[in-house]
Amino acid sequence: MIRVDSFNDHPGRRINHAEIRRTAAAVLRGEGAINALLKVVFTGDTVMRRLNRTWLKHRSTTDVLSFPLESGRGKPIEGEIYINLDQARRQAREFGVTDRNEIARLLIHGSLHLLGYDDATPALRRTMAGREDEYLGRLKVR
Numbered sequence: 001m002i003r004v005d006s007f008n009d010h011p012g013r014r015i016n017h018a019e020i021r022r023t024a025a026a027v028l029r030g031e032g033a034i035n036a037l038l039k040v041v042f043t044g045d046t047v048m049r050r051l052n053r054t055w056l057k058h059r060s061t062t063d064v065l066s067f068p069l070e071s072g073r074g075k076p077i078e079g080e081i082y083i084n085l086d087q088a089r090r091q092a093r094e095f096g097v098t099d100r101n102e103i104a105r106l107l108i109h110g111s112l113h114l115l116g117y118d119d120a121t122p123a124l125r126r127t128m129a130g131r132e133d134e135y136l137g138r139l140k141v142r
Contacts, residue, residue: 002028006040013085015042015103023104027111027135028077035076038114040083040107048084063087064106066113081110104141108132 004021008014020040028036049061056065063084070078083106092102112128119125 002033002036002038004028004036004038004040007042009041009043009047010085011044013042013044013089015085020107023107023135023139023141024081024111026139027108028115030135030138031112031115033077033115037070037076037078038111039080040110041080042083042085044084045086048082048087051082061087063091064110066110068114077114079114081107081114083107083110098142101136101141104136104139105132108135 002025004024006015006017006020008017024038024040028038045061048063048065049059051065052058052060052062055067056062061084065082066079067081068077068079070076083103085103088102088106089099092099095102097105109128109132112131113119117124117128117131119128
């Protein structure tokens with residue numbers, strides 16, 4: 001069973017929660033997950049800056065953070081993804097895409113991290129970006 005819960009903690013932006021659940025579930029299934037429990041939280045710069053400082057010791061805001069809660073062979077995928085809607089909007093403008101597209105990319109990116117993907121090197125970043133592009137195309141996110 002794959003379960004995705006989404007929560008909006010942003011004071012001024014709204015999210016299509018059904019679309020978020022479908023997107024995350026498609027990535028999890030597409031990567032072979034059978035059992036997963038995922039919590040997606042949408043927030044803004046202030047909360048994201050605090051999370052980034054607390055957990056990664058970075059003083060700036062960021063676009064997406066993933067926190068695996070359970071992992072290991074035979075165990076379900078369990079984790080939390082925090083998406084910064086303020087940063088997503090800035091990046092969408094920078095990259096010339098819709099907010100919806102950038103939010104989906106961040107959701108896919110965070111999901112891939114929970115599934116074990118890494119982006120610590122240029123080669124690994126290219127691999128993750130390729131998977132993100134594949135899912136965005138497959139899901140027809142514009």
